[in-house]
Amino acid sequence: MTPFKLTLLAKACLITGLALTSPTLVAAEKTIPELVDAVNGTPDAASREAGKKVKLRNHTKGFCTSGTFKPDPQLQQTLAIPFFNQDAIKVTARFSLGGTNPQISDKTAGRFMSLKIDGDKENLNFVTTNVPVFFASNLEDFFTFQTKVKQGAEGKQWLIDNQPSAKAFFDYVKQLPPSPSFANSRYYGVNSFLFSPQKGGAQQGETVAGKWIFEPVAGTAALSASELANLGDDFLKAEFLARIKTQPAQWNLYIQLAETGDEINDPTVIWPETRQRLLVGQVVINGGRDSDPQVQQCDKGIFNPLLLPKGIAASADPILNARTAAYVESFIRRQ
Structure with a gap:
């Protein structure tokens, strides 16, 4: 294992605590290795070993690039998050x-x-999707969903017939048209976090719950059927890097x-669009640091949504709290 990979693993171990030694720490219902097997489609020893040889992982098709994050200074009037008191912060991104x-x-x-936003003393990672609703509210349903979708049409139909949250997810995806660019997609953090309000500010109480939403400055866009027909199967990376x-x-x-x-602890529930939004800042992806080893190696590590700065804490969402341990398990299998 290279020094770079060892460093990543050491950081992951520190972050997840007992995650590497206690696979049942998240819930007795399913262990972390079982959840990773369900995602990878490796239900037995033979398929698991075969998966390790090809470095099997979720989100296999993707690429890394870079940019900056510019916090909005007005946020500090409402929330007490010192991390956002910095100027432009470097960003490593994977689409x-x-x-x-x-x-x-x-x-x-x-x-x-x-995204990895690496500040002077603290860090903040994001794991987001263009679908605002998740397909499972607990680890048992997550395992069932991942197992059934590997069975093809029959398994998907079972989920539609037996799991309302899975049906709602499929219904949303069915009406979601492909975007012409990663830059034309809105991205959601489906899990909730707890934010510390400024004393005496508009938000009262010890913490306030919220979800991340990334709104594209270029606006959302959808490909028509004719436009889609004229494209190949690998247009997104080239389009984005050229853009x-x-x-x-x-x-x-x-x-x-x-x-x-x-x-706030169930990612299958979408909050009304009328809920108040606070502007945190702007992500600017320009490829300016793409030659840096950190960026070039980013798809070999993990993006840890529980790596949080002071003023932000995880909610009790079981899906959120299983993510890091599962990512570390997947990382270890790819070495």
Whole structure:
């Protein structure tokens, strides 16, 4: 294992605590290795070993690039998050499609954006998708979903017939048209976090719950059937990297705030669009650091959504709290 990989693993171990030694720490219902097997489609020892040889992982098809994050100074009037008191902060980004198939077509609707924002003393990672609703609210349903979708049409129909959250997810994806660019997608953090308000500010109480939303400055866009037919299966990476050579891709980052009665520990629930949003800042992806080893190696590590600065804490969402341990398990299998 290279020194770079050892460093990544050491950091992951420190972050996840007992995650590497206690695979049942998240829930007795399913272990972390079982969850990773469900995602990878490796239910037995033979398939698991075969998966390790090809470095099987979710979001296999993707690429890394870079940019900056510019915090909005007005945020500090509402929330007490010292991390956002900095000027422009360096960003490492990975854009990807879902699944373990490296040949998946870009004509599918799913788009994913993961970010590492590395400040002077603290860090903040994001794992986001263009679908605002998740397909499972607990680890048991997550395992069932991942297992059933590997069975093809029959398994998908079972989920539609037996799991309302899975049906709602499929219904949303079905009406979601593919975007012509990663830059034309809105990205959601489906899990909730807890934010510390400024004392005496508009938000009262010890913490306020919220979700991340990235709004594309270029606006959202959808490919028509005729446009889609004229494209190949691998247009997204080339389009994006060509785009940022002339004009950066940009997103405004917001926190959508929960109100009393909103479900904050269940990612299958979408909050009303009328919920208040706070502008956090702007992500600017321009490829300026793409020659840096950190950027070139970013797809070999993990994006840890629980690596949080002071003033931000994880909610009790079981899906959120299983992510890091699962990512570390997947990372270890790829070495």
